[in-house]
Amino acid sequence: MIKILFILNFFLISLFSSSFDKVYTVAFLKDWKPYYITNNKGELDGYVYELFEEISKKTNLKFEYKIVNTWQEIFELAKNNKIDIVPNIGITKNREELFNFSQPTDTLKIKLFKRKDSYDITKIEDLKTKKLGVLLNNICNVLISKEITDNKIVLFDLSRAISSLTSGELDALCYPDSSLNMKLKELSLENKIVSFEKPLIEVKRGLGLTKENFDLLPLLDEAITDLKVEGTFQTIYSHWFSQKDINTISQSTFYKILIILVIVLIILFIYIYGNNKLKEQYKKQKKLEKKLNSAQEIAKLGHYSYSFNKDLFVCSKQIDEIIGIEENSVKNVDLWIKCIHPDDQQRVALYWASCLNKGVDYKIEYRFINQKTKEIIWVVALGEISRDKNHNPITMFGTIQNIDERKKTEEELTQAMMVFENTNDGILVTDKNTNIINVNKSFEITTGYSLKEVINKKPSMLKTDLNKDSFYKKMWSDLNTKGVWSGEIINKKKDGSNYYEFLTINVIYGINKEVNGYIGIFSDITQQKSDEKMLMTQSKVAAVGEMLGNISHQWRQPLSVISTHATGIKLKLELEANLEKEEICESMENINKQVQYLSKTIDDFRNFFKGDTNDIQEFTLKDAFSKLEQLTKDSLHNNYIKYETEIEDLTLVLNENLFIQALINIYNNAKDAMVDNIENSDDRFLFVETKVVNEKLEILIKDTGYGIPLNIIDKIFEPYFTTKHSSVGTGIGLYMTNQIITKQFNGQIFVSNIEFENNGKILSGAEFRIVLPLEKK
Incomplete structure (x- = not known):
């Protein structure tokens, strides 16, 4: 849960800081006057450039311009997330899939143009049989239909379209009003080509933001509003769109307008001078309202007022969204109660009535049912009641906040605390300096220490001398590199007794990946270790009979040699032969060799059975398999089993005796399977292969005993499971092998039935695959 809160905190910080660090790509159309202008030097100009530069100053965001040739190219870049903002674009329904739009900044009028001397064209209906020109990638190509003209001519260049209109090749042209007027002025054709008075359509335009940048929208809208309030926006707009009107008015009219403007300016000056403080206050109020609205959106908080006389609620859109009702719907107490969860309605009504009677403000948490989604939402409602001089309630003002996420978090925290307190596993939490800050009840029961006794102390108070320094070095290495460590450890209780635990330690990270603390979860496995030790002893004892048979067979030959030499010498002495x-020396030498062999056999047997399970040392894989062969070769040979190996030249750091014991159990089971199932001794094989795969050692042991029945293959590693008579098998051999491989060596063991070819013959049997991690050097 702590990790979840840190991740959530990190997400919120990232959300609000990334907008100011990112450099946003702004698409700029190469030439579409007066909106987009690029001169011969590549410098940008025009209405869009001037306005967007002012917006960028307001927002403090970083931008870079990307010059494009056509609108089609802009749409392709937006689809592929190659641009972030289009600074001026028509706000249309079909573009909402690509963009979120700001508030409108201007309106584009799409008009029809004709030659001034085309007296036969006075209205749109006159164009039915006329040649009407449109540009390929322009909105006019969509607007002009068969209903307007039967002769729509599609052109690719605006200059060519104007030339065709002036020469008479076209009778009319459809194009955005402001752009064509500027082009006509450049060509000195403003007195030869005129527009129809009424536009075909008016398209609102604004900033277009690609969908992944929707979080910029409030910031850019606020900047546009500020520019409008300051008058900067009007100055920029007039600069680019009012030139034609100013240049075409007469001189006398100009002076009349100038006189009127002077009078108006004087009046405005007096008005502004007298109301300057009021205007500033209004601007501040509007900004505060916007910031308050943004804050309410973030906090999921809405405000309301209620008239007791009219039984009418007036609330902000945030509350409408929480309850799931339309903004213009009539809201009264009945509707309000209806939207409250049935289980909370009576409680809320009684609490509200109590507050009214006592004349106190109220604060209560309850659940709404969203009327649209039917989702249950927790809220906290606060209210303050105003009263008349007779103490009768008039109006109630208050707020309602969506606290659903907080409630869910509280529920999760409650559940987590219940788990923390009631789990059978001991839990210990420390700060980043490994000082204990909390433990649970299971920790206290297992160790004998109370929370009060361990608070602000180090976990090393539980440490024993039975864990080597290299053990703790490896533990901290894993924590520092992987953030987690798990394994068996011996610790000390308050009464001084030792106990085994299986411990998992996780690092608690902060939002910047710094270490904030550690949490350790452990289970007491003392009884389990005792049981394993007993089973280990039983497993070895079970193997004694097998091993004694091997030893008796290995001793038979050397004892025969010793007897022969001793009898020979005795016979010659009795016969008084020379x-x-x-x-004599040769006979004594042979006798000594046989005695040494017998001694080595005893040592091998003793070393196998005396081993300490905690004794970890380096040994070579080949040496281990050589010892394994010495212990099993006679048993395999006596049962006519051929033994083939391919052993890697590797060094392992494990308990060698446990390693050998684990494999002996597999060997013995393979031998028994082949003796029981294979009558033809020529088909009895035991194959052993080792190899390194992905920095892990794999040991493959396969026999030719026809495999393991499918109905028991999943049970062979269970304790005391055996298919043999109790006088022959104990059922703990393969269980101990599994325990050694998985628990002692942190490895894996798998078994499957296979078919394979050997010397041109198809054989079948069981294959054991052991996977062990290799110690990194």
């Missing part, structure tokens, strides 16, 4: 010194 005994050469050299002959």
